[in-house]
Amino acid sequence: xxxxxxxxxxxxxxxxxxxxxxxxxxxxxxxxxxxxxxxxxxxxxxxxxxxxxxxxxxxxxxxxxxxxxxxxxxxxxxxxxxxxxxxxxxxxxxxxxxxxxxxxxxxxxxxxxxxxxxxxxxxxxxxxxxxxxxxxxxxxxxxxxxxxxxxxxxxxxxxxxxxxxxxxxxxxxxxxxxxxxxxxxxxxxxxxxxxxxxxxxxxxxxxxxxxxxxxxxxxxxxxxxxxxxxxxxxxxxxxxxxxxxxxxxxxxx
Ligand SMILES: [Zn+2]
Numbered sequence: 001x002x003x004x005x006x007x008x009x010x011x012x013x014x015x016x017x018x019x020x021x022x023x024x025x026x027x028x029x030x031x032x033x034x035x036x037x038x039x040x041x042x043x044x045x046x047x048x049x050x051x052x053x054x055x056x057x058x059x060x061x062x063x064x065x066x067x068x069x070x071x072x073x074x075x076x077x078x079x080x081x082x083x084x085x086x087x088x089x090x091x092x093x094x095x096x097x098x099x100x101x102x103x104x105x106x107x108x109x110x111x112x113x114x115x116x117x118x119x120x121x122x123x124x125x126x127x128x129x130x131x132x133x134x135x136x137x138x139x140x141x142x143x144x145x146x147x148x149x150x151x152x153x154x155x156x157x158x159x160x161x162x163x164x165x166x167x168x169x170x171x172x173x174x175x176x177x178x179x180x181x182x183x184x185x186x187x188x189x190x191x192x193x194x195x196x197x198x199x200x201x202x203x204x205x206x207x208x209x210x211x212x213x214x215x216x217x218x219x220x221x222x223x224x225x226x227x228x229x230x231x232x233x234x235x236x237x238x239x240x241x242x243x244x245x246x247x248x249x250x251x252x253x
Contacts, residue, residue, distance in 0.1 A: 002241040005031045005218040006173055007128060007153050007199035010047050011040040019214040020051060026216035030054050032248060034090040034128055036062035038077045045084050056250055058089035058128055060116050066109040067099065075115035086248040088120040089128025090153065096133035113141055120147045126247050128153050135161045143168055149247045151197055156183035159190055166195055171247055173197040176206055176217060178224035189228050198222055198240045
């Protein structure tokens, strides 16, 4: 079985090195390590150097940090490090945060996201998009951009927007929430396997297990997707891995 965890925050794990060993032992063939700010993006690049052919780095600034960074600085940092990355991510919009109620804050998130999309275009890199409560705007700002691909990570937006995401040729990624979240389950059910990636978004807390997740838990995502789709877990692993390899242009595992 070939398997890739397509979205992980290694910096958030209490024991990232141990988690990588456990992921290898669990049969996970690679992880895409996303950055969420300049520091953790640099960390993702370092982890990739430490684990060549296993950890593949994404660099970017998450909308949660939109007020903590200067847009020009974030864009310049990402631009100067893009050659070492497989993706620009995690980037996007999130209007659900308490601080994001005001329009000027949302405007700043959009400026940051747009600036980072410029970098992705300039370097011909795919993007990993966070779009919570900003599904339509996240898609609108992306569509028509000359990026080679995109994944709407942990998408749980409305189905009519999902259809636009899929019609635009983008991927959607499933997380362990595919086992319990009504919105996310609806999205995974509606998305053809040929457009699905699997991930953990580690260290996001696993409700059922009452602990933080790590990349080996991508098997929970595979199991949940397989149940929803009525197919064998092997098929989910196989197809989603092929999708991740295609999107992020990874060496075939
Ligand atoms: Zn994430």
